[in-house]
Amino acid sequence: MTVQRLLDASGRSDVPVVDAADGLRPALNLCRARPAVVVRVAPGAGPAELGQGLAGWRRTLTVAGSDSDELSTVDPADAVTRRWVEPTAVLCLADTEIADGHVGWALPDDAFAHREVIGSEVRSLVLARLAPRPGTLVWDVNAGSGAVAIECARLGAAVVAVEPDPVQCVRIIANASAHQVDVRVVESELQSAELPKPDAVFVGGGAPGDVRTSVAVGASRVVVTTTHVDRIVPARDALRAAGYEVDGCQLTAARLVDDGFAAAAPVAVVWGTKR
Numbered sequence: 001m002t003v004q005r006l007l008d009a010s011g012r013s014d015v016p017v018v019d020a021a022d023g024l025r026p027a028l029n030l031c032r033a034r035p036a037v038v039v040r041v042a043p044g045a046g047p048a049e050l051g052q053g054l055a056g057w058r059r060t061l062t063v064a065g066s067d068s069d070e071l072s073t074v075d076p077a078d079a080v081t082r083r084w085v086e087p088t089a090v091l092c093l094a095d096t097e098i099a100d101g102h103v104g105w106a107l108p109d110d111a112f113a114h115r116e117v118i119g120s121e122v123r124s125l126v127l128a129r130l131a132p133r134p135g136t137l138v139w140d141v142n143a144g145s146g147a148v149a150i151e152c153a154r155l156g157a158a159v160v161a162v163e164p165d166p167v168q169c170v171r172i173i174a175n176a177s178a179h180q181v182d183v184r185v186v187e188s189e190l191q192s193a194e195l196p197k198p199d200a201v202f203v204g205g206g207a208p209g210d211v212r213t214s215v216a217v218g219a220s221r222v223v224v225t226t227t228h229v230d231r232i233v234p235a236r237d238a239l240r241a242a243g244y245e246v247d248g249c250q251l252t253a254a255r256l257v258d259d260g261f262a263a264a265a266p267v268a269v270v271w272g273t274k275r
Helices: 002-010 024-033 047-053 076-081 120-130 147-154 166-178 208-215 229-241
Strands: 017-019 036-040 059-065 071-074 087-094 137-141 158-162 184-186 200-204 221-226 244-251 254-257 260-263 267-274
Touching (some): 002 059, 017 024, 024 047, 024 137, 024 158, 059 076, 120 147, 120 221, 137 208, 147 158, 147 200, 166 184, 200 208, 221 229
Parallel strands (some): 017 036, 137 158, 137 200, 158 184, 200 221
Antiparallel strands (some): 036 087, 059 071
8 A cells, every 4th residue: 555655664653644635734734743744645735735835844755656666755845846647645754853742731931941931821821722733834923932833833733933033043943942843933024924824823922013914814813912001902903804703811920939929910812713
């Protein structure tokens, strides 16, 4: 069997098999997130389309045809330009080791090297509203240390972290490596970045331009956090204008210290869900 040959070629015992006939995007997002995936191809969802969607991710594709025992191994860019004759399945392998089977979420703040990090109490609500899971793609806009991006990746989602500060980009890469997850880091302002369409978007800081750009892409869920009171209403209005059902809350956590509790600054969380 073709699929079995690719499973054997992966050298792993835990490789998922996904049928691209059920949708190219979920199959692509599994390839972006997992260390190894076998994809049963379909019309319009073959090696070329997978290669195009994997631009920016460090992956290798091994393609099996229906009439030969030969396996062709290429990088995603070559898969786009090559002519494929009756491919039946593709094995997508990460070029770096990615850990599977993580347990737990909303990690403590000191689990990340950071200049600033969203507290675990706020992060837990953000993750609940983003609903990251295998087969989905999440944008983390103004990613900072990458804590939200990394948590989403640990829960199985494919993730793009967009961050204009090169120092923070280095932190994201280091934190992702420490947690053994694959996060694609794009050093750019959101408005200048060319990104694949997401299923969910997190906008840290709530800058109005970033919120407007995020709601325009049509993701199923958009979550915004901000400590700036004057950014709450514009975020709500932008989400409503784009057809989202909007809700939100303000969180203040008081953490236990030696002599009682110490309150952190309040953070507003506003989220929208597509009707």
